[in-house]
Amino acid sequence: MEEIRINMALHDEKTENETVRSTQLCYRINNTMPMTDEYYGLVKELFCGNIGEGTTVGQPVFVNLANKVKIGKNVIIMNGFQCMSAGGLTIDDNVNISLNCTIVTNNHDLKEKNILICKPVHIKKNAWIGANVTILPGVTIGENSVVGAGAIVTKDVPDNAVAVGNPARVIKNI
Numbered sequence: 001m002e003e004i005r006i007n008m009a010l011h012d013e014k015t016e017n018e019t020v021r022s023t024q025l026c027y028r029i030n031n032t033m034p035m036t037d038e039y040y041g042l043v044k045e046l047f048c049g050n051i052g053e054g055t056t057v058g059q060p061v062f063v064n065l066a067n068k069v070k071i072g073k074n075v076i077i078m079n080g081f082q083c084m085s086a087g088g089l090t091i092d093d094n095v096n097i098s099l100n101c102t103i104v105t106n107n108h109d110l111k112e113k114n115i116l117i118c119k120p121v122h123i124k125k126n127a128w129i130g131a132n133v134t135i136l137p138g139v140t141i142g143e144n145s146v147v148g149a150g151a152i153v154t155k156d157v158p159d160n161a162v163a164v165g166n167p168a169r170v171i172k173n174i
Contacts, residue, residue, distance in 0.1 A: 003138075004087060004118040006106075015065070015086075022046065022066040030060040047071060052093065057081065068105075072125065077101075087118030087137055092125035098149070099131045107137055124159070144174060 006015075025046040032039045043057050046066045051057075052073030063069060063083045071077075072093035080100035083089060087105030091097075109115035119138030123129065127141045130149035135141065140156045147153055148164035157163045160174045 002120065005109075006086060006116040006118060007114060008116060009114040018065050018067050022063055025066070026060075026062050029057075034059055051075075078131075086116060088120035090120065090122045092123060092127075092143075094126045095123050095129070096127075097123075097129045098133070101129055101132065102134045104134065105137050146174070 025042060029039065029042045029046060032042060044051055046063065047069055048067050050069065051071045052075065054074040055071055055076070057077045058079035058081070060079065061077070061081050063085055065085045068085045069083065069089045071091045072095065074093055075091055075095045075097070077097045078099045081097060082101070083103045085103070085105050089103055089105060103121050105121050106116045106118040109117055117137070121135055121137065121139050123141045124143040124145070126144045128146045129135070129141070130147055130151065132150045133147050133153065135153045139153050141147060141153070142157050142159035142161060144160045145157045146162045147157060147168060148162065150166070151164050151168040152166040153163065154167040157168065157170065161170045162172050162174060163170050
């Protein structure tokens with residue numbers, strides 16, 4: 001798993017521009033009539049076209065670096081989705097993400113607070129993420145897996161497993 005270190009004290013015009021672009025598009029999405037051509041166009045623009053057919057994203061949504069997010073086909077992302085995506089996020093086909101979920105791909109270095117340590121998150125196909133789940137940097141959610149409501153996922157969830165709790169742990173295989 002590739003770790004990226006970002007020094008926030010250094011000026012990075014490309015990242016700053018993407019943060020502004022993403023934040024402004026999220027604002028526009030969150031203030032546009034849902035399920036309209038305008039709405040779907042803004043969502044597609046937010047993710048730079050890296051969003052598959054049949055995918056829906058509910059309002060409100062917040063993604064700080066949407067150019068680092070790739071979303072497959074037939075994905076459902078319910079209302080209240082938040083993502084800090086500096087490390088990159090991949091969501092495969094047919095994933096369901098319930099209400100108020102947070103995906104965090106970056107964290108601060110404990111000794112150097114201006115350094116972000118970023119690791120990608122991958123949610124594999126057919127996974128189901130329950131309401132109010134938080135997924136932390138570097139985690140992979142396995143194919144066909146379920147993460148129960150309210151879980152905080154700090155480690156990988158294998159394929160065909162059910163994980164619940166804080167921190168999330170596998171309680172059974174499907």
